[in-house]
Amino acid sequence: MKTILIVDDEKWVRSALKWTVEQTGLPVRVIGQCSNGLEALDWLKSNKVDLVLADITMPVMNGLVFLEQLRLGGNDQDVIFITVNEDFGCVQQALRAGAIDYLLKPVEKEQLTVCLNKWFTRKEKAVKSRVVPSEPTGQLSPVEQVIHFIESLPPGQVTLAEAAKHVHMNPSYLSQLFKQQTGTNFIEYITRLRLREAKRLLQSTTLRISEIAERLGYSDLAYFTNIFKKLCRVTPSEYRKLHKGDDAL
Structure with a gap:
């Protein structure tokens, strides 16, 4: 049941x-x-x-x-x-x-x-x-393939379902495997990539914060701001003021 x-x-x-x-x-x-x-x-x-x-x-x-x-x-x-x-x-x-x-x-x-x-x-x-995949010598593991796949696309634009499809795995199993091998879960990994790109855009462009949020896949500006502040300890606006003129990440 x-x-x-x-x-x-x-x-x-x-x-x-x-x-x-x-x-x-x-x-x-x-x-x-x-x-x-x-x-x-x-x-x-x-x-x-x-x-x-x-x-x-x-x-x-x-x-x-x-x-x-x-x-x-x-x-x-x-x-x-x-x-x-x-x-x-x-x-x-x-x-x-x-x-x-x-x-x-x-x-x-x-x-x-x-x-x-x-x-x-x-x-x-x-x-x-749901069979544990072996890791053939000389070939990338599924998690490494997923990371390469993520890095080949704009930050944060890959969902767990898309990543699982890319390596022909069940999403739930991939999520567990990703956490085991990287020490962080898939969504956290994507979120950190998004915020790293957000920092770069805040430092190196004059894009409005709402435009940056939208570019990174956040439809809700308030939610993007809350996530940014939670992980970076400052709001996007505060970060831009603090790092104005810094070299881009």
């Missing part, structure tokens, strides 16, 4: 979605409900689930920020987003962030059944392919 967490700011939506999950007749069970991403992160600190069904648009912490924070914390639960309209840009951003699929509101039983069956198939394939 697979377990599910539902995250949506409207109680009636959570209740309706739980009922719809039960109506599919699939071996899944909703064991938790949260009203926003921040509440879900707290809930997941002491609970485990196989899948999260999360709304994209929520107060306090939206679905995209929730997913990024989830990965920063080293959690590898699959996430399926729920959205009120099929906005291609929003959906594309969600999938690039690492969501495995999306559903349109109101979620119908047939739609959910198809989506969950796809997820089950995905999990079965992952289990079958």
Whole structure:
């Protein structure tokens, strides 16, 4: 029996979605409900689930920020987003962030059944392919291949799903292997690359901070500023003032 967490700011939506999950007749069970991403992160600190069904648009912490924070914390639960309209840009951003699929509101039983069956198939394939790869002499290990792949593209523009596809591995297994071999998880590694590039751009260009954030894949300026301050101890504006005229990193 697979377990599910539902995250949506409207109680009636959570209740309706739980009922719809039960109506599919699939071996899944909703064991938790949260009203926003921040509440879900707290809930997941002491609970485990196989899948999260999360709304994209929520107060306090939206679905995209929730997913990024989830990965920063080293959690590898699959996430399926729920959205009120099929906005291609929003959906594309969600999938690039690492969501495995999306559903349109109101979620119908047939739609959910198809989506969950796809997820089950995905999990079965992952289990079958979860074999520890050997490291042939003279060849790069999967993690080294991933690092080369990341460095060949603009900073922070690679998702875990894309990296896993590049080395033909299951994302969850790659995440574990990456942490074992580098001492840091995949999202943290990408975040540090993003911030290193942010520092360079702050020092060597006159780009607005919002432009730098967007270039590095952050759609939310406030979130970018918070992440920067958390890891660099100063805001992007303060960093630019402190390092104005310094040689670029």
